[in-house]
Amino acid sequence: MRRRGGDGDSGDSGDIGDIGRAERRHGTARHGRARRWWPPWLRSLLLAPLLSCAAVPFLIRLFPSLLTKFVYLNFLAFPFFVDFRRPELLVNNTINLYLTTEPGVTVGIWHTVPSSKGAEAQGKEQRWYEEALADAHPVIIYLHGNGGTRAASHRVQFLKTMGAADFHILALDYRGYGDSTGRPSESGFTTDVLALYDWVKARSGNSSVLFWGHSLGTGIATNAARKLQEERGVQVDAVVLESPYTNIRDAAANIPITKIYRQFPGFEYLILDSMARAGMFFSSDENVKVLDCPLLILHAEDDGVLPPKLGHKLYETALKAYKDKSKVKFVTFPQKLGLGHDYISFNPELPALVKDFLNMK
């Protein structure tokens, strides 16, 4: 779920919706003028995209796996031409590593250390970075949204902002994204995240470890946190959800790209119901009911991709289910800050807000 025209990030889902709208404008303009001077071949040319646009929902119903491509957008591997082995070209105090999360699946990860260790980190190998994880600074496992890789500009900004605030951050590309192998799937993402969690816990001593999800990644964060709890009785130290949704069906019903289809009667049957048929649930609204850890939900009022009402609904659900209500917090960012869907990590007040929530100095 990406907003249109994020700086340097191309080809997002918003664009596809806009093409659809442009098509409709052509469609209505056609009548009046076509009779006068539009040659038939031009009319066919304009009609073709219109028809294929209308065919999309039927194709999705027939082949639900098509829908996973639209949701994951992992084939849009922007920014292009990034050398994942050299993160230092984009962000300081960072090393690249690979982790095999299950036989045949290896994911790429960037580890940024707290900037107070920046001088010491110069020229160090992976081993030094691993040992640094036990330095008592909190560790964020960062779960990015759909489309693009860990090198996308707003994700790099997250590493900079939270690294400067003395967090460790481990940002992975799930299977099928970036230079990671494998194919994307909801349960596969959870496997990747829990493998990274175990890897971190084996090295992080008493440091707290939190899941931070953005956009699509918020559902991945709650899936992983829930599985930890249900299968091992372990609560992650905190979960932060940035620009979240309640579940993927609700998300699809609200994102701009589906706007043109929403007015048609078959929308629910053709598109929304296909989410489950394609094996995509990302049920944060169910997952939060199982959690007990501190839960922070962040949403910008001007989020043009996932409306803040979804974040609010998720907050209400969690608040109702939590025994200790003080563990759940919802923070909105006013429209005038212009943070939208992707740029909450550009807000200089974010680290203080997070530390305050986690009761840190």
Ligand SMILES: *[C@@H]1O[C@H](CO)[C@@H](O)[C@H](O)[C@H]1NC(C)=O
């Ligand atoms: C790394 O830090 C140095 C010194 O503060 C700075 O000049 C440089 O721009 C930083 N590099 C990146 C990629 O941010």
Ligand SMILES: *[C@@H]1O[C@H](CO)[C@@H](O)[C@H](O)[C@H]1NC(C)=O
């Ligand atoms: C972790 O905490 C325990 C109990 O407070 C303490 O005994 C131990 O030394 C700590 N370990 C590290 C690596 O700081």
